[in-house]
Amino acid sequence: MKRGISFEIPNEYGSFLWEILIPFEITEFVWASGGEESYLVEDDKLQEPLFPEEINGMDGLLLKELLEENKYYLIFVNLQAYPKGKNSLLIETYEEFVNSNCQLVLLVVDSIYVTIYCKDKAKLEGLYQIAKLKSFNNLLYITDNNDTRTRLSVW
Template sequence: MKNMGVIFEIPNEYGNYLSDILQPLPINSYQWLIDNDEIHLLHDNQFTNEFLFSDDDRILSGERLYESSKNNTYYMVFVTLRAFSKDGIIKEVSQYEEFLASDCQIALAVCDCSYVMFWCKDSQLVSDMYKYAVSKSYKNINYISEEDLIAHKYYIE
């Protein structure tokens, strides 16, 4: 049984949790497709009318993604990120079979403010993410096996 991902819960509060989640990944090695996001910026602990990513920010370098997510305070309702090698073909994928057949290397989704699902083609990064989630004391941390992804038709969206 091969582990293809990790699922866990982060605290349901404002902060910069996206940069925390991205920490164990070589994010600068990829270009990132941002999809389905609602991440509200805060200023002086008050919500603003701004979002972390604009509609023009759909494909970002790893550097820009990390800097935006690290240097702001926000409340993350949901977001879907997909990482592609810098010379890969960028396209939306939501089912596991599409993920495997694509140039997408990582798929990451946060939904309902705290549930994180992470898929990755690199088994070492899957293991690193699991260990990192444990080190951060996130809750309900579990591996997602390849069999789980096939049998349960998990979606990243």
């Protein structure tokens, strides 16, 4: 069974989260983030943190505007999507993910390694196709047989 996808993005400034999440309909969800390390970029210089602190329940419209309208540098990211009106406490394991309201987990590690877990198989296919279209490196499905992750965390 397909659990998610993994791939590598360029180690540079950009709007990669926006590009990656286009097929996921960001505005339909509320989002949680552990406040990991990533920065807004202005005039090719790192500025304030993209996610300054742990966030539970960020409206999808606010996240869409943040990701679409800014340039940023990703180092570590942990984003989780929850249906509106549902509990948005951060989950840490695949088992918690399966048994929770969380619909998507997006992790970025060391600026380039992206892992996405998604419950909706049609949306997972859309995420795979956009990563393929963007020519992100080492794109592959994460399955029950090849998933080596023990925690859904960047730490």
